[in-house]
Amino acid sequence: MGEVDPSFIQPLEHRPKPYPIEADNIPVIDLSPLKAPLPPPPDLVAEIGGACRKWGFFQVINHGVPSKLRESIESASREFFALPQEEKLKVGRDKGNPFGYYDSEHTKNVRDWKQVFDFAVVDPIVFPSSHEPDDVHLIELCNKWPPNRPQFREACEEHTGEMEKLAFKLLELIALSLGLPKDRLINGFFENQTSRVRLNYYPPCPAPHLALGVGRHKDTGVLTILAQDDVAGLEVKRKTDGEWILVKPNPDAYIVNVGDIIQVWSNDKYESVEHRAVVNSEKERLSIPYFLYPSHYTWIEPLEELINVENTAKFKAYNWGKFRATRNRGNFDKLDVENIQISHFRI
Numbered sequence: 001m002g003e004v005d006p007s008f009i010q011p012l013e014h015r016p017k018p019y020p021i022e023a024d025n026i027p028v029i030d031l032s033p034l035k036a037p038l039p040p041p042p043d044l045v046a047e048i049g050g051a052c053r054k055w056g057f058f059q060v061i062n063h064g065v066p067s068k069l070r071e072s073i074e075s076a077s078r079e080f081f082a083l084p085q086e087e088k089l090k091v092g093r094d095k096g097n098p099f100g101y102y103d104s105e106h107t108k109n110v111r112d113w114k115q116v117f118d119f120a121v122v123d124p125i126v127f128p129s130s131h132e133p134d135d136v137h138l139i140e141l142c143n144k145w146p147p148n149r150p151q152f153r154e155a156c157e158e159h160t161g162e163m164e165k166l167a168f169k170l171l172e173l174i175a176l177s178l179g180l181p182k183d184r185l186i187n188g189f190f191e192n193q194t195s196r197v198r199l200n201y202y203p204p205c206p207a208p209h210l211a212l213g214v215g216r217h218k219d220t221g222v223l224t225i226l227a228q229d230d231v232a233g234l235e236v237k238r239k240t241d242g243e244w245i246l247v248k249p250n251p252d253a254y255i256v257n258v259g260d261i262i263q264v265w266s267n268d269k270y271e272s273v274e275h276r277a278v279v280n281s282e283k284e285r286l287s288i289p290y291f292l293y294p295s296h297y298t299w300i301e302p303l304e305e306l307i308n309v310e311n312t313a314k315f316k317a318y319n320w321g322k323f324r325a326t327r328n329r330g331n332f333d334k335l336d337v338e339n340i341q342i343s344h345f346r347i
């Protein structure tokens with residue numbers, strides 16, 4: 001096996017296993033009952049609730065997203081990442097703006113073997129100008145689309161529109177599964193949403209036993225919907241035994257996971273689960289997560305309907321915009337301290 005720069009090398013305990021366990025039991029949920037103009041059937045709601053509780057992850061099929069749109073964003077992404085580095089750097093991310101192309105992201109202070117292109121769903125988004133808690137200044141952040149590539153932008157935007165529709169359908173099901181009215185997790189949170197989409201490109205890696213495409217992490221938002229291509233790589237930490245489980249690619253399925261915000265809203269009922277991406281020495285891999293994020297001024301705290309004297313709030317309220325601004329800073333600089341986590345707000 002070849003060598004990689006030491007910045008990519010994972011500590012021993014976080015290196016991938018040579019023979020990953022491939023799970024066939026990450027729930028695959030059929031959303032076709034949602035096509036009927038009727039309330040969702042209780043067994044579908046129960047299936048979603050069970051998957052959120054047991055895995056924090058599930059896959060959806062018959063989700064209503066046209067496969068043509070998924071194919072278009074995948075091929076547009078491949079074309080983009082195949083451009084010469086100098087072209088990609090024309091839309092490079094910088095300290096002031098987290099959107100665009102970037103190839104040096106660190107997760108848990110180890111460099112990821114990947115290139116990314118990020119864009120906001122609402123353009124421009126309004127965001128705190130700094131992570132400093134007392135700084136009330138806001139800035140507008142604009143997407144950086146590659147010049148003269150209208151098809152790339154169009155493919156990204158069309159697919160994202162479908163992701164948003166699917167995300168709201170899933171939020172209704174999740175609310176119902178928590179015994180809440182179906183719009184409880186939607187109303188009031190997304191008027192100025194800060195959601196974003198990432199195109200993850202993992203080139204073949206000469207040392208896949210030492211490096212990771214994305215190091216272990218939990219997603220910070222409300223929920224994530226991910227399209228992965230036909231090369232396996234996503235691993236989910238199984239709650240029952242802590243084993244890393246490889247999610248087998250299924251071109252008809254999107255992979256959904258609950259993020260930290262649902263963990264806090266549900267007061268730990270639905271945990272946000274750790275996951276990572278492994279790489280391989282032969283094939284490149286592409287994945288496209290859509291991260292559903294609320295408005296920057298949202299205070300995240302356990303929902304009052306879900307707490308009581310026996311089940312008191314397990315988290316203090318935190319401000320979403322400041323949380324994200326702190327996280328973005330950590331992604332850019334290799335920090336010596338642990339990045340901000342919801343555990344820092346645990347009561």
Ligand SMILES: O=C(O)CCC(=O)C(=O)O
Pocket residue numbers: 198200214219226228233234235275276277286287289
């Ligand atoms: O590539 C993958 O399958 C996972 C990517 C991921 O977890 C992320 O970008 O947050």
Ligand SMILES: [Fe+2]
Pocket residue numbers: 217218219275
């Ligand atoms: Fe993730």
